[in-house]
Amino acid sequence: MVTATHSATKKTAAGKSTGKSAGKGPDAIAMLKADHRAVEKLFGQFEKTRDSDRKKALADKACLELRVHMQIEEEIFYPTSREYLANEDIVDEAVVEHAAAKDLMGEIAGMDPTDELYDAKMTVLEEQIEHHVEEEETEYFPKVKKTDMDLKAIGAQLKARKAELMTQMDTGQGKALQ
Numbered sequence: 001m002v003t004a005t006h007s008a009t010k011k012t013a014a015g016k017s018t019g020k021s022a023g024k025g026p027d028a029i030a031m032l033k034a035d036h037r038a039v040e041k042l043f044g045q046f047e048k049t050r051d052s053d054r055k056k057a058l059a060d061k062a063c064l065e066l067r068v069h070m071q072i073e074e075e076i077f078y079p080t081s082r083e084y085l086a087n088e089d090i091v092d093e094a095v096v097e098h099a100a101a102k103d104l105m106g107e108i109a110g111m112d113p114t115d116e117l118y119d120a121k122m123t124v125l126e127e128q129i130e131h132h133v134e135e136e137e138t139e140y141f142p143k144v145k146k147t148d149m150d151l152k153a154i155g156a157q158l159k160a161r162k163a164e165l166m167t168q169m170d171t172g173q174g175k176a177l178q
Helices: 028-048 052-082 089-109 118-145 151-169
Strands: none
Touching: 028 052, 028 118, 028 151, 052 089, 052 118, 052 151, 089 118
């Protein structure tokens, strides 16, 4: 398991970011929001298709994207942001929401698209993710933006870990959809 390197984001007594990597890398929040949009697009495509094979491919791809996204948030973004936020409840709630989504994704992975509750479970997963995304983008991310957290340094860590996880987790599923 990779853990976040926080040295690039520690604050000095004066409250300034001390990281040598300040200003380098993608913005962490912009990267996480791009992930949100990609998954929303996959859910939209899932809703429109009637073909079972395409449904399975889209569901698998959405779940892969979500698993990778959740893992980089839990390994890097959430622990680092805890250091900067006065109210950690928002982080705890995000972790709990991830756990519920992971449980549902596990159920979906064990199903066939022709199963009676497959579409319903995908709909509930989409609703859970929409709720989670709304909270992150309207409450959590704006609070983080007001801190001295080095979003570029964290973005570089997120990008590297995401690439690593996509290689590890993607066993061929969804490649035709890219």
